[in-house]
Amino acid sequence: MKKFGSEQVVPGNIIVRQRGTKFYPGTNVGMGKDHTLFALEAGVVRFHSGKQDRKYVSVDAMAEAAE
Structure with missing residues (x-):
């Protein structure tokens, strides 16, 4: 977990590093090929x-x- 709920982010900030899809991308969030959000x-x-x-x-x- 790189960022927590209610934290401010800018475009490109990594929010979650994960193996597999424990968390899925929602609005304004992208997923890399290694499942990083x-x-x-x-x-x-x-x-x-x-x-x-x-x-x-x-x-x-x-x-x-x-x-």
């Missing part, structure tokens, strides 16, 4: 369950700050 967008990491009792990792995109 990484962020595709800047935002906040969120772990949740989904279909068939699978565990998913998503990145909730951050709203752009109005200046």
Whole structure:
């Protein structure tokens, strides 16, 4: 586990290094050929369950700050 829930990430940050698919990619998360999950967008990491009792990792995109 490289990043935990509620941590902020930028595109390319590794979230989970794993052997096999213990966690599946959700919204704004990609999976490498070695099953590593990484962020595709800047935002906040969120772990949740989904279909068939699978565990998913998503990145909730951050709203752009109005200046």
